[in-house]
Amino acid sequence: MNKPNRITRWINTLIVIMQCGLLVLFLLLLLSQFSSSQAAEVTPQQTTVTSKHEALSPPASLAIVFNHPASEQDLQQLANQVSLTHENTQGLFEQTRYLAALKRPLTSRGTFAFNPNLGMVWHQQAPFVTTMVMHKQQLTTIDSKGNITHSAAKSAQAANPLMQQVPELMQHLLSGDVIALQDDFSMFYLASNTNNTELWSLGLVAKDPLLLKALGKLIIEGRQQINRIVMLNQASTQQADRLDITDIQFKQVNHLPLSAENAAWFDMLNITPAPPITTENSRSVTTKQ
Amino acid sequence: MTVKPVKNHLISTKWRFAIWCLLFSSVVIYGVNLWQSGAKVQSDILAMLPHLQQDELTHNALQQVENRLANQVYIAIVSSQKDTAINAAKTLINQLKQDPQQAFSQVTSASDSNINELGKWYFDHRFKLLTADQQDALASKQLDGLIAKAQQQLYSAFGFANSQMINQDPLLLFSDNMLALTASSSLQQEQGILFNQQANQTAAIVIAKGAQSAFNPNAQQQQLAALNHAFAAMAGSDVQILKAGALFHAQAATESAKQEITFIGGLSLIGVIILVWLGFRTLMPLHLALLTLSSGFVLALVATLSLFNELHLLTLVFGTSLIGIAIDYSFHFYCEKLSQPQHDAYQVLDDILPAMTLALVTSSLAFIGIGFTPFPGMQQVAIFCATGLLGAYITLVLAFPLLANKPLKPSSALNWAQYYLHFVAKLSAKPTINKIIFYVIGLVIFAGLLQLQHNDDIRHLQQSPQQITDEENQLRQWLSGGTDNQFILVSADTEIALLEALHQLTPTLAQAVNQGELTHFFSLASLLPSLSQQQKNYQLQGLIYQQNLPHIIDQLGLNDDSGLLNQSLQSAYLQAQPANLTPDALLALADTALKDLWLTPNNNGIVGAIVLLTGINNLDGLTTRINHTQLNDAKVKLVDKVGDISHLMGQYRQFTLVLLLGVLVIASVLFCFKYPLKLALAVIGVPTLAIMLTLSSLGLLGSPFSLFHALALILVLGIGIDYSLFFAEAKHTSTGVMMAIFMSATSTLLAFGLLAFSHTNAIHFFGLTLLLGIGYTFLLAPFITLITRKTH
Known part of the structure; x- marks a missing residue:
């Protein structure tokens, strides 16, 4: 075996870890949404962001959840609600990143789609067009000029103790096993009962530094x-209170069959339905169209 | 030599026996003393391999590469459930670490090096790193593309762009560099366990380093016991265990050597007992034969131990064959006694001593010839056998007159010998049959020699059981390719030149990969840009940090109203100028596996680097390619120890054949003085013809000629000359000699010939050659009587 390669793999890991980790976490969390069967069919063309929801609290203020460690009972209740019955999840997203180093927040929006066999499409439409497709262990980015970049999440994952957590998280969430997440995360839970529907927030803090x-x-x-x-x-090693905040909101989520546009992304990359947890030898390749 | 027995008459039989007792008891005491002061039985197969002549750097490189793999045991735990495999691997590691005897000094899975430190080190030197694309963009002053790319990363919630990063690397160039430094592999790691997934199966990999050499029998037992104990602890879980490492080869070799000693030694002993009973109708000769053997064996053992301070297990295997020759002496004595019943032991001894002494000298010469080969193991065999024969000879001369004076009952065996000699005489009296035999032999030799091929590849010589090799190959797949034994050594006067040379070599090797000569290679070049490239990268980044920084900050919308960011980025750039990425700094952070690829300067101040190769498909093509590669200020060569040893074996094979020819010539000259020309030629002709027939038979059998065949031929020559000498020296009648030759040939075939059934190819070749050679000699030697009869 070729030991020195491991070193380079670890280095790679540092970079791609967030991409993969967060993507996967997203998939899972999205996947575990409850259904709203009456949700209107949404196509990627209908990207007008509706803001019928009540005013959202500023993202930083959500951190209050971390003052409330979750009890077994809280998690059990949440776990009961998180049931997975849907093949597909798709809808719109609106994302705002408040980076401390930047003068202005970065706001973007677009559509997303998830299928447990195919993977996930994250299609940003504004302010510029870019698409990320995650399938199995490979992350493909298609930028506004049509340049395609493949990066193997797997090679990043290689020999990295952190990335290995993600598939496990996936399993736990798929089985609605919020309790099992406690092994790796400190859990916080806060619920406020307003307008008959309970608004809850779940805080996750990784135990591994x-x-x-x-x-x-x-x-x-x-x-x-x-x-x-x-x-x-x-955001800064010196000032603990300076934060980079990423705030993503999901709208018009439905569980209908994948829209033609979303399906086309998977087709383009020759992704066909297959069990999600099989592995292949993938390598980092950059191709330009 | 013939004067000696006359002198010995002066000493009485009892005195002779007393001298013998004194001699051997002192030898035994000396031997026990040696054993207690630490002499050992060595079963390291590698110790048998010849020493190669190499320059210091190559030697160091070989040692480092060998140490990487030496004494390592690789274990893969395969399961359809990943958790099962990982948990089993954890159990295994714990068990091995808790082993009371500490058979393994190190049990690891995932590597120990600190990823964060390494990442930080690269980040600190980010001004010296650029990917090829980035170099192009900066060289053509196209900043806009780089800015757009950075912007894209900033928008992505899944990227790693954050405030800390952009404040130090505004165009986020570092991430692409890290990706470029990354090699592909399918190995992953979780909870400190390295694993690989293929087709819904997971293999967790554990690497254990033995505290002592796997070839040390005690350490071998300890390590196997520790492993078995640990495997037993995992018995509950549904896993398949694959293991590989020198340990298992060594174990198989030790076991097969032990089995073969028991099998070959046992079978030849039983055969000899039956032979003696049939020949003499009493087991009395057997007692004395055993005495001869054991005294020869003791002397051989002590001599070998005192010279080498260890006894190779292979020496013992070859040594059992000593039975075959040593027993000849007592057979010869008894056969002569049987055919001359009126003589006492003294006179019998007088009769046979001249032939015996000549035989001892020629056999010893043949064995000493074997000792000239570069194999430490074979040198031991030579010393062992030569001293063993001497021991048997001394016993014959000193102990037999007293012990073997009892008269023998007449036996019908002598009559059989008589019949056979008559048959030979009759046969040779018919010219037509003679002619036919002559032509057949000529044809066989001609056809056989044409077919004879040679093969010096040492991998051909030692073959581990198929099961071990299969398991190892399976494991290799899980390890995503094993490192081959061959590697490339690049050497230069300075580290800077060396790094430069490694980069120059990379395209050559990439081309070799493209052409399918090998599947993968790894050198430090993939982790470190050359110094000149680092300086170029630094200059290129001046475009960012010295010329366009305000523009970039503005474009990206970085928060820099105070201008502090601009200032700090510029000063960071300027401060980074003197610090380069050096191999030393990288190796200080990396794990030991990487350190082994860099050779510290030797006495001449030359530094070397190893390029590891995986999956070589066309070694010749690759060697030619490397030999034709010219590097500035550096030397490059492909180191192939296996190939070098094989080459050396080929040279010694030829050397041995020359030696054989030399012994033949010397012996013919010697015999010409002692015997009439015709007899001398016959004495030499019998072994020569036997050797020719053996060679052609090997050709017809399709056994590729190797050094071990050649070594056996030397023995064939030694023994062949013995046989023809006994016939030539037979004064009164040849029947006693014929019987003795029959008995000794049979016993030799029982001892040596059985080696042909060995599973170790080297021993098998040796045995097969002797089986053929002794067989032919036995058939040919009686014809000498035809000449002696005519001359007497």
Whole structure:
């Protein structure tokens, strides 16, 4: 075996870990939404962002959830709600990144789709067009000029103790086993009963310091379905209170068959339905069209 | 030599026996003393391999590469459930670490090096790193593309772009560099366990380093016991265990050597007992034969131990064959006694001593010839056998007159010998049959010699059981390709030149990979840009940090109203100028596996680097390619120890054949003085013809001629000359000699010939050659009587 390669693999890991980790976490969390069977069919053309929801609390204020460690009972209740009955999940997203180093927040929006066999499409439409397709262990990025970049999440995953957590997380979430997440994460739970529907937020703090550094603190907010994910990362080593905040909101989520546009992304990369957890020898290749 | 027995008459039989007792008891005491002061039985197969002549750097490189793999045991735990495999691997590691005897000094799975430190080190030197694309963009002053790319990363929630990063690397160039430094592999790691997944199966990999050499029998037992104990602890879980390492080859070799000693030694002993009973109708000769053997064996053992301070297990295997020759002496004595019943032991001894002494000298010469080969193991065999024969000879001369004076009952065996000699005489009296035999022999020799091929590949010589090799190959697949024994050594006067040379070599090797000569290679070049490239990269980044920084900050929307960011980035760039990425710094952070690829300067101040090769498909093509590669200020060569040893074996094979020819010539000259020309030629002709027939038979059998065949031929020559000498020296009648030759040939065939059934190819070749050679000699030797009869 070729030991020195491992070193380079670890280095790679540092870079791709967040991409993979967060992507997978997203998939899972999205997947575990509850259904709203009456949800209107949404096509990628219908990208008008509706803001019929009540005013959202500022993302940083969500951190209050971390004052409330989750009890077994809380998690059990949540686990009962998180049931997985849907093949597909698709909808719109609106994302705002508040990076401490930047003058202005970066706002983007687009569509997403998830299928447990095919993977996930994250299609950003504004302010510029770019698409990420994650299939099995490979992340493909197609930029606005049509340049395609493949990066093997697997090689990043190689020999990295952190990335290995992600598939496990997936399993736990797929089986609705929120309890099992406690092995790797400190859990926080806060629910406020307003308007008959309970608004809850679940806070996840990785127990492993390296994983924490890579993922940051995670907050998932939901009511009838998960509708918001907030990530809090420390922006400066000196000032602990300076934060990079990523705030993603999901809208018009449905569980209908994949729209033609979303299916086309998978087709383009020759992705056909297959069991999600099989592996292949993939390598980093950059191709230009 | 013939004067000696006359002198010995002066000493009485009892005195002779007393001298013998004194001699051998002192030898035994000396031997026990040696054993207690630490002499050992060595079963390291590698110790048998010849020493190669190499320059210091190559030697060091070989040692480092060998140490990487030496004494390592690789274990893969395969299961359809990943958790099962990983948990089993954890159990295994714990068990091995808790082993009371500490058979393994190190049990690891995932590597120990600190990824964060390494990442930080690269980040600190980010101004010296650029990918090829980035170099192109900066060289053509196209900053916009790089800015757009950075912007894209900033928008992505899944990227790693954050405030900390952009404040130090505004165009986020570092991430692409890290990706470029990354090699592909399918190995992953979880909970400190290295694993690989293929087709819904997971293999967790554990690497254990033996505290002592796997070829040390005690350490071998300890390591196997520790492993078995650990495997037993995992028995509950549904896993398949694959293992590989020198340990298992050594175990198989030790076991087969032990089995073969028991089998070959046992079978030849039983055969000899039956032979003696049939020949003499009493087991009395057997007692004395055993005495001869054991005294020869003791002397051989002590002599070998005192010279080498260890006894190779292979020496013992060859040594059992000593039975075959040593027993000849007592057979010869008894046969002569049987045919001359009126003589006492003294006179019998007088009769046979001249032939015996000549035989001892020629056999010893043949054995000493074997000792000239570069194999430490074979040198032991030579010393062992030569001293063993001397021991048997001394016993015959000193102990037999007293012990073997009892008269023998007449036996019908002598009559059979008589019949056979008559048959030979009759046969040779018919010219037509003679002619036919002559032509047949000529044809066989001609056809056989044409078919004879040679093969010096040492991998051909030692063959481990198929099961071990299969298991190893399976494991190799899980390890995503094993490192081959061959590697490339690049050497230069300075580290800077060496790194430069490694980069120059990379395209050559990439081309070799493209052409399918090998599947993968790894050198430090993939982790370190050359110094000149680092300086170029630094200059190129001046475009960012010295000329366009305000523009970039503005474009990306970086928060820099105070201008502090601009300032700090510029000063970071300037401060980074003197610090380069050096091999030393990289190796200080990396794990030991990487350190082994860099050779510290030797006395001449020359530094070397090893390029590891995986999956070589066309070694010749690759060697030619490397030999034709010219590097500036550096030398490159492909080191192939296996190939070099094989080449050396070929040279010694030829040397041995020359030696054989030399012994033949010397012996013919010697015999010409002692015997009439015709007899001398016959004495030499019998072994020569036997050797020719053996060679052609090997050709017809399709056994490729190797050094071990050649070594056996030397023995054939030694024994062949013995036989013809006994016939030539037979004064009164040849029947006693014929019987003795029959008995000794049979016993030799029982001892040596059985080696042909050995599973170790080297021993098998040796045995097969002797089987053929002794067989032919036995058939040919009686014809000498035809000449002696005519001359007497």
